[in-house]
Amino acid sequence: MKTNALFKRSYNQALDMLAATQVEAALPSEPAMAATLGISRTTVRAVLAALAMRGIITIDGRAKQLLRLPKRNDYIADADLEPLADMVERKFMAWLVGPDCSPGHTINGLDLARQFGVSTSAIRDCLGKFSHFGLLERQSNGRWRTLGLTVDFVAELFDMRELIEFRAVDRFVALPKDDPLWGDLSLLADEHHALLDDFERRNREFSDLDHRFHKLVDSVVPNRFLGNIQGVMSVIFHYHYQWNKKDESARNHRALGEHLAYIEGLRSGDLSQARESCRLHLHTARSTMLASINPG
Amino acid sequence: MKTNALFKRSYNQALDMLAATQVEAALPSEPAMAATLGISRTTVRAVLAALAMRGIITIDGRAKQLLRLPKRNDYIADADLEPLADMVERKFMAWLVGPDCSPGHTINGLDLARQFGVSTSAIRDCLGKFSHFGLLERQSNGRWRTLGLTVDFVAELFDMRELIEFRAVDRFVALPKDDPLWGDLSLLADEHHALLDDFERRNREFSDLDHRFHKLVDSVVPNRFLGNIQGVMSVIFHYHYQWNKKDESARNHRALGEHLAYIEGLRSGDLSQARESCRLHLHTARSTMLASINPG
DNA sequence: AATTTGTTTTTTATATAAAAAGAGCAGTTA
DNA sequence: TAACTGCTCTTTTTATATAAAAAACAAATT
Numbered sequence: 001m002k003t004n005a006l007f008k009r010s011y012n013q014a015l016d017m018l019a020a021t022q023v024e025a026a027l028p029s030e031p032a033m034a035a036t037l038g039i040s041r042t043t044v045r046a047v048l049a050a051l052a053m054r055g056i057i058t059i060d061g062r063a064k065q066l067l068r069l070p071k072r073n074d075y076i077a078d079a080d081l082e083p084l085a086d087m088v089e090r091k092f093m094a095w096l097v098g099p100d101c102s103p104g105h106t107i108n109g110l111d112l113a114r115q116f117g118v119s120t121s122a123i124r125d126c127l128g129k130f131s132h133f134g135l136l137e138r139q140s141n142g143r144w145r146t147l148g149l150t151v152d153f154v155a156e157l158f159d160m161r162e163l164i165e166f167r168a169v170d171r172f173v174a175l176p177k178d179d180p181l182w183g184d185l186s187l188l189a190d191e192h193h194a195l196l197d198d199f200e201r202r203n204r205e206f207s208d209l210d211h212r213f214h215k216l217v218d219s220v221v222p223n224r225f226l227g228n229i230q231g232v233m234s235v236i237f238h239y240h241y242q243w244n245k246k247d248e249s250a251r252n253h254r255a256l257g258e259h260l261a262y263i264e265g266l267r268s269g270d271l272s273q274a275r276e277s278c279r280l281h282l283h284t285a286r287s288t289m290l291a292s293i294n295p296g
Numbered sequence: 297m298k299t300n301a302l303f304k305r306s307y308n309q310a311l312d313m314l315a316a317t318q319v320e321a322a323l324p325s326e327p328a329m330a331a332t333l334g335i336s337r338t339t340v341r342a343v344l345a346a347l348a349m350r351g352i353i354t355i356d357g358r359a360k361q362l363l364r365l366p367k368r369n370d371y372i373a374d375a376d377l378e379p380l381a382d383m384v385e386r387k388f389m390a391w392l393v394g395p396d397c398s399p400g401h402t403i404n405g406l407d408l409a410r411q412f413g414v415s416t417s418a419i420r421d422c423l424g425k426f427s428h429f430g431l432l433e434r435q436s437n438g439r440w441r442t443l444g445l446t447v448d449f450v451a452e453l454f455d456m457r458e459l460i461e462f463r464a465v466d467r468f469v470a471l472p473k474d475d476p477l478w479g480d481l482s483l484l485a486d487e488h489h490a491l492l493d494d495f496e497r498r499n500r501e502f503s504d505l506d507h508r509f510h511k512l513v514d515s516v517v518p519n520r521f522l523g524n525i526q527g528v529m530s531v532i533f534h535y536h537y538q539w540n541k542k543d544e545s546a547r548n549h550r551a552l553g554e555h556l557a558y559i560e561g562l563r564s565g566d567l568s569q570a571r572e573s574c575r576l577h578l579h580t581a582r583s584t585m586l587a588s589i590n591p592g
Numbered sequence: 593a594a595t596t597t598g599t600t601t602t603t604t605a606t607a608t609a610a611a612a613a614g615a616g617c618a619g620t621t622a
Numbered sequence: 623t624a625a626c627t628g629c630t631c632t633t634t635t636t637a638t639a640t641a642a643a644a645a646a647c648a649a650a651t652t
Contacts, residue, residue, distance in 0.1 A: 001641035002605040029596060037435070040644045062596060062651075072407045073641060084606080114503045119607050120634085121417075128421065132428040134520035141614075142634060224430035224443075225525055227617090232521070267431055268536075298635040325626060337612045341628090358621075358626060381634080396597035415637050416604085438604060438643070558598060 003084050008076045009039050011047050018056065027057065027064035044254045061235060063097070072157040073275055084118065091116045094231040095241040096135065096149060096226075103148030133232040149236070155231060158286040162279075164218065164226050169278045171220045173271050181220065188213055189263050207237075213259055217266075244292045251288055258284060299380050304372045307421045311366040314352065323353065323360040377507040380414065384422045387412045389535040392431065392442065399444030401433070429468070443591075450589060453529065460514065460522050465574045467516045468501050471565050477516065478563075480533050484509055485559050492552055504547040508553055513562075516531075540588045547584055554580060 010071055014037070021027070030048070034041045048064070051057045054074060060067050082090075093103055095112070102200030109127065113120045127144050134153065137145045141279045147153065175181060191209060211234065218226060258281040310333070317323070326344070327451055330337045344360070347353045350370065354361050354448060378386075391397055391408070405423065409416045423440050426432045430449065435439045443449065487505060507530065514522060554577040561573030 225456045
């Protein structure tokens with residue numbers, strides 16, 4: 001049956017909300033809570049019922065009241081709060097780059113299902129997703145073969161990225177000076193400087209900033225296929241950098257500088273300067289990725 | 297349970313083989329038949345058992361003999377020989393461009409399953425596939441929304457195609473003169489001329505030739521993400537042109553001519569000529585597609 | 593009259609079950 | 623001794639069943 005991860009997440013969120021409420025205060029209506037939590041009223045009602053059962057609130061028709069502030073052990077342990085598909089994806093990526101899987105390996109879905117503690121359906125969905133990402137191949141007999149996170153794969157991924165981003169740069173430079181994107185770019189530049197100023201403490205925030213910066217640049221050429229490719233890239237980057245913490249700080253510092261040069265290139269209005277600063281940055285990113293995949 | 301389309305196809309193929317055999321002749325071994333039909337011995341045995349049951353052959357250990365030649369009604373009707381996934385895909389594409397579906401429409405998986413006469417799992421797989429193709433979108437509440445085969449979609453599809461093929465052209469022109477691809481290109485040019493010479497009768501063969509031509513050009517820049525995009529394109533083209541037979545002959549004739557100019561452009565070694573002939577052809581393809589989607 | 597709650601109906605996500613197809617082994621035959 | 627058959631075990635594919643979540647509806651309250 002379906003997992004109730006949504007319920008558990010919402011329950012904990014509701015506890016957070018109650019923690020900021022006065023005891024004996026009246027609680028908002030069900031539709032209001034549903035809107036706040038971004039879930040359906042059905043789930044809100046399930047959460048409210050559970051809270052009442054635990055003695056945290058009382059419900060009498062539309063009179064809902066907070067009886068006591070939530071305590072630490074009222075929360076549902078976050079062990080199984082992750083959506084199933086995310087968990088499978090995470091474990092699968094770990095398996096894919098781990099020692100149990102070499103490129104060209106034939107995948108045994110049943111075996112993976114047992115290893116991950118999920119049903120074969122979940123594995124099937126996951127395999128389908130990654131095959132669209134080009135990490136797997138479906139053979140004629142219906143079996144799956146890994147292609148692996150190889151040097152070739154990364155090279156092709158970056159080829160595609162460069163193709164797309166170079167075109168975006170061309171369009172970006174040509175934007176009229178009153179386009180709102182220039183303002184967004186300025187804000188991002190400020191964020192870069194702020195991060196540099198407090199780099200020791202905040203360097204881990206770079207990953208998010210990087211994502212937003214490239215997303216902004218690419219947004220001048222909206223294309224849903226590009227979205228797909230960016231999806232692959234963020235999955236790869238996400239897992240990749242999770243396993244390669246070595247030199248993370250130095251890497252981020254260098255990238256920050258390159259971003260600023262890239263932003264200057266865009267602002268200069270000079271196409272060749274913009275292209276060159278973009279090329280430099282993407283080249284560094286490619287080398288970093290290749291070096292950490294192939295550390296030999 | 298799993299469909300036995302493979303068994304049925306193999307059974308009919310076996311009948312074809314038997315039709316070319318002498319009555320009372322000894323039949324090949326199971327492994328031999330498995331290799332010939334490209335299936336496992338398990339399925340061969342199921343087919344042989346069915347043939348024996350029908351009195352077409354006798355089996356006694358390894359002594360297998362043809363009793364009588366197969367007749368027309370020995371064949372399994374080809375109604376359900378199509379793999380399930382293909383059938384669902386076909387029906388889904390038809391539904392997607394049909395009157396029951398407008399862009400932005402929320403998809404009811406259960407309803408589609410009933411309409412198509414398949415289980416919801418099959419629909420789910422199909423929706424997953426098309427979402428990677430950018431024709432559908434998954435909403436936060438887990439529902440699917442159609443984006444539809446709109447003008448925007450086609451524009452983005454062709455943007456991507458042009459981006460990829462222009463780059464391929466650059467690389468193609470720079471190939472050394474002894475590269476085997478030049479020979480392949482010559483063969484394709486010959487096929488184009490042969491098709492033009494007998495255009496009245498054979499113009500329907502253009503679709504296949506078109507596919508092979510572009511595949512050859514793009515093969516100079518191997519990239520698995522590109523393969524994904526080409527996958528979308530062939531699905532779209534396949535269904536699109538199936539429903540738009542109008543002006544097909546004239547369209548194919550024009551494209552043949554453009555292909556030949558394109559081939560000349562590549563052979564000339566002159567980059568700007570190659571690019572221009574490519575641009576012209578892709579531009580025509582784009583207009584044709586847009587015109588037939590938006591006939592108003 | 594506009595919300596809110598209580599209840600019912602739909603729809604989705606996942607596990608389970610079962611058929612189909614593949615893989616492999618041991619004994620047998622040519 | 624090399625290939626073949628009969629059998630068993632494994633893996634994949636699909637349908638079905640069921641819990642979770644959403645949506646819709648109706649009665650009640652402010």
